[in-house]
Amino acid sequence: MENTTIADLFDEMADLMEFRSENPFRIRAYRGGAQAIRDLDEPIAAIADDPNRELADLPGIGKTLAEKTMRLLESGTFPQLEELREAIPPIVIQISRIPGLGAKKAAKLYELLDIESLDDLKRACQEGLVSKLKGFGAKTETMILDGLQIAKQASERIYWATGDELATTIGDYMKTCTAIEMIEWAGSYRRGRETIGDLDLLVVASDRTAAMDFFESFSGRSGTIMRGDTKISIRVAKAFQVDMRLVDADQFGAALQYFTGSQAHNIHLRKLAKERDLKINEYGVFRNDDGSKVAGDTEQSVYQSVGLPWIAPELREDRDEFEWARNDALPELIELSDIVGDLHMHTTATDGNASIREMADAAIKRGLQYIAITDHSKRVTMASGLDAERLRQQWLAIDEIRKEYDGRLQILKGIECDILEKGGMDLPDDCLAEADWVLASVHYGQKQSREQISERILGAIENPHVDCIAHPTGRLINRRPAYDADMEAIMKSAKSHNKWLELNANPARLDLNDIHLAAARRHGIPIVINTDAHSVDGLNVMKYGIKQARRGGLTKRDVANTKSWIDW
DNA sequence: AGCAGTCGTGCTTTGGGGTTTGCACCCCA
Structure with missing residues (x-):
């Protein structure tokens, strides 16, 4: 059993316990254990098998979690998890994923209205049954109808980052199969969409039966959905589907192009082919007159057949990519190695779990030239x-530390300052004026009217001490909608006041999204890609921000923290 | 449930605001 699977099961246990309002510290222990196992750089099974090592020696794993880990490795589950799974129907959990509903209200809906599915709940709301219940009103009913989509997606699609972990594990495993000659992921995972519904693996094999057998022997497999001659689908982890398709080597490029999508992009591409009297399908590119094949072994050859350069998968949404390709204006998309600074991170002074020094050392390890401490x-x-006094104390501490890091890392005195519900900043101007770097962000009053919340953010942009708006829309993928803010007005104001906007790289945020990033690029607003790290490992999420930036068509030039701090 | 040290026991983030209702629930990093 994989580390990520074990971690997921501990997280599931924590979710179920949370639902039962059990001791919050026990719940945290499960989450902590899950994180510890997820962050290990070796399989936990190897530690369990080693007679000279103890699982309980791992930080965050004590006697109890060590024992449960052993049970998981032996049987794939443990009794307490099974008991809670029995006791709490999955639909109640699903209902509680609707923003504004928690465990208690979800249980009440389930019991009193006999709700068996999210569609049942929708019907009950539309018929006005929900607002008649004690503890529920008209506003709650509207909130449920607005939030149903989020709950539905959460049960169907996983974060790109989670899909990436799974794809990496499966991919590394499959590459050890000697029958496999070519292998590539396709689908929305390859395009870097923020959520993934399933994974599509494309393979050329010398022995198809052997490749399929090998695929089916993957240790994380929980079942086989179907197996045919050219396609096999398995389930892994929490009922997540992974498909493998077998194609011939001379069809690999056409198949990869076809299965990468998006559908809209493929329709557009085929229309272009039709205009040239060609036909593109998953097997290749063919002339209509004599049926002869003109391309298909590589993706480049497919695009070339309609006179276009290869288009990066992240851009394949039928937005601007064909026009760019036609005009030889495809953006040279940003890469992780272009990033030289990180301007959003927390420390033990607030809700981070590492010190300034630990964050600084970790930043150096990741090749950064500068960081901003922004509690x-x-x-x-x-x-x-932090209030002004504690913040100034932190800055004194940074002054001390700077000497040690001179010439190795610039440590900037920053702050993530809240934009208050009534408007205005959470710290006085004289304090903000002393900072090297000021992020402004909304955490409270997220449900305010469009006018209210837009005015708050615009007010922050107009504050001369604010440099950048952090997570500008506030959305959490699969969990919470964006603020109802006027993004067009915010971008115009950011441009005219020479302020920056953040792309928060946390895989649950990825805020701004691809559409907003593309708009910011058109406006010429510099984007800052930040990790918002709350731990040393939190710095690793930068790669997810890069993926999102690429989907927005951003180049190195469009992203401010690809430049040295002194060049700003 | 983990952890430190007292080796059995206490500590482990915080508190205000909205909605619906008259206290309970949910949200916020």
Whole structure:
């Protein structure tokens, strides 16, 4: 059993316990254990098998979690997990994923209205049954109808980052199969969409039966959905589907292009082929007159057959990519190695779990030239946010540390300052004026009217001490919608005030999204890609931000933290 | 449930605001 699978099961246990309002510290212990196992750089099974090592020696894993890990490795589950799975129907969990509903209200809906599916719930809301219940009103009913889509998607699609872990594990495994000659992921995973519904693996094999057998022997497989001559589908982890398609080597490019999509992109491409009296399908590119094949072994050859250069998968959404390709104006998309700084991270002063020094050392290890320490301001009570006095103390500490890192890393005095519900910043101007770098962000009053919340953000942009708006739309993928803000007005104001916008690389945020990024690029607003790290490992999420930036068509030139700090 | 140290026990983030209702629930990093 893979580390990620074990971690997922501990997280599931924590979810179920949370649902039962059990001791929050026990819940945290499960989450902590899950994170610890996820972050290991070796299989936990290897540690379990080694007589000289103890699972309980791992930080975050004690006697109990060590024992449960052993049970998982032996049987794939443990009794407490099974008990809770029995006790809590999956539909109740699904209902509680609707923003605004929690465990109690979800259970009430399930029991009182006999809700068996999200569609049942939708019907009950439309018939006005929900607002008649004690503890529910008209606003809650509207909120449920608005949030149903989010809950539905959460049960069907996983974060790109989660898909990436799974794809990497399966891909590394499949590459050890001697019958496989070519292998590539296709689908929305290859295009870097923010969520993934399933995974598509494309393979050329010298022995198809052997390749399929090998695929079916993957240790994380929980079942086989179907197996034919050219396609096999298995289930892994939480009922997630992974397809493998077998094609001939001379069809590989055409198949890869076809199965990567998007559908809209493929329709457009085929229309272009038709205009040239060609036909493109998953087997190749063919002339209509004599049926002869003109391309298909590589993707390049497919695009070339209609007179276009190869188009990066991240751009294949039928937005601007064909026009760019036709005019030889495809953006040279940004890469992880272009990033030289990270301007959003937290420390133990608020809700981070590493010190300034630990973050600095980790940043150097990742090849960065500069970082900004940006802890929360005081309004964020839950994270024990900083007031002006504590913030100035932190800056004194940074002054001390700077000497040690001179010539190796620039450490900037920053702050993630809240934009208050009534408008205005959470810290006085004289304090913000002393910072090297000020992020402004909304955490509270997210459900305010479009006018209110837009005005708050515009006010922050107009504040001369604010440099950048962090996670500008506030959305959490599969969990929470964006603020109802006027993004067009925000971009215009950012441009005219010479302010930057963040692309928050946290895989649950990825905020701004691809559409907004493309708009920011058109406006000429510099984007800053930040990790918002709350730990040393949190710095690793930069790669997800890069993927999202590429989907927005961003180049190195469009992203501010590809430049040295002194060049700004 | 993990952890530190007291080796059995206490500690482990915080508190205000909205909705619906009159206290309970949910949200916010």
